[in-house]
Amino acid sequence: MRKIIHIDMDSFYASVEQRDFPELRGKAIAVGGSPDGRGVVATSSYEARKFGVKSAMSSRQALQLCPDIIFVFPRFDVYKEVSIRIREIFRRYTDLIEPLSLDEAYLDVTEDKKGIGSAIDIAKEIKAAIKGELNLTASAGVSVNKFIAKIASDYNKPDGLTFIGPSKVVKFLESLPIERFFGVGKVTAEKMKGKGIHCGLDLKMFSEAQLIKDFGKSGSFFYNMVRGNDERPVRPNRVAKSISVEDTFERDIFDLDQMKEELDLLCLKLSNRIDLKSVAGRTLTLKVKFADFTLLTRSYTGVHFLSSYQQLKEEAGLLLDKVDFEDRKVRLLGVTISNFFEHEFDGPRNGQLSLFDDSNYRTL
Incomplete structure (x- = not known):
């Protein structure tokens, strides 16, 4: 076994800042974002989380929840x-x-x-x-x-x-609230609750076929996870051919400005994952799923490799501008980077921090 x-x-980010700067300890801080409401929060301290401030939240919303929050330039x-x-x-x-x-x-x-x-x-x-x-x-x-x-x-x-x-797995999973299961987001959790699934035991009552019918290919994953079945090995040298992030919205969205704000958050997440893998890619793909579940993709392949937030944001925004929405609402947006450099990208990520402007931050 x-x-x-x-x-x-x-x-992590907030704890490093509080460690290195004693004047931030015990205070509500957000790494990223800005006091003028622009940008997004990369992460927040536990003091800020008490007010509901979370990662990938717009700084405008963070200020509404916690007016005294301190925005810290990320390092x-x-x-x-x-x-x-x-x-x-x-x-x-x-x-x-x-x-x-x-x-x-x-x-x-x-x-x-x-x-x-x-x-x-x-x-x-x-x-x-x-x-x-x-x-x-x-x-x-x-x-x-x-x-x-x-x-x-x-x-x-x-x-x-x-x-x-091993002897505790079954009981633990059966009593776990459905939203605490890894892989169950807000939208899926609400859909499950609508079907009477509030905890692991409720989920266990559904057959694999029924879950696949209700939740698509994720249904098989849900069926196995509630039974504690996971044979995936720990892979120290995974070589990814692409890196993706996506988000299904609690409510379908129609406003283009809101879509661009959501796309901003996705590009920030994607840039962080790219940095972790030390790669850069030439192809960026935008994924749009409409309220009727129609799927559309748009891709850009350039001469130069993309890796920084600013690069991803600009190209993703251009791809979004090419989509003809035809008065349709959107339920999901996603971005994928692929066509990687054949060796690890270890050069400087010019523009990685261009999302953040020193002049936007409070002097401590």
Whole structure:
């Protein structure tokens, strides 16, 4: 039986800022965005989250929820350096590490380098090393597969450690609220609740065929996840041919300005994932799904490689302008980068921070 740990840093960007600048500690801060309402929030401190401020939220909305919020200029080079040091700590215990982003990763410690044996003890040591060496906190989930370990790491944040052993998996998943399941977003959760599915036990009452009928190809995933079935290995050297982000809206949208704002958020997420993978691509694809589930795509392939937020935002906006909406509402937008450089892109990401203007930030 495998021993999987999922490590998730607590409010990573914001915690690094509060660590490095004592005057920010204990205060509601947002990394990214701006006091004039432009831009989007990359992440927020736990003090800001109490007001409902979340990542990928427009700074305008963040100000409405928390008028005293402090917007902090992001330092992506610092975050990436810290992420490298965190991964060095992981490598003391295993080489089977699968990063998901700068601030989270799966570790397979079925056979650990130190011969500790206990995944719980390894998770404790990792958390202690991150705290002692980097003065940051992480939450850890420990279980028999990736899916359950990821749910566990989010169960008791911040600075939590949750173990879900083989004998506890079924009971834990059956009692879990449906919105806490990884892969179930707001829109899907509301649809499930409309069918009487409020927790894992409710979901378990549906056959795989019925779930596929109601939720498409995701239905098979939902059927297996509620039973704790996940045989995916931890893959330390995944080579992606493309990187995608998309969002299904709670309510179908019609206003073009709102679409562009939503597309802004997607491009920010995509630029962060591109940075993690150290790649750049020549082809950008826009995905639009209408309220009637009609799907449309538009692509751009250029001479130069794209990697920065500003590049993605500009090209995605041009692709959106080419879409004839014909008075149709939109339920989903997505962006994909592909056609990567054949080797890892390790050059400077000119424009990576061009989203942010120093003059927009408060002086502390």
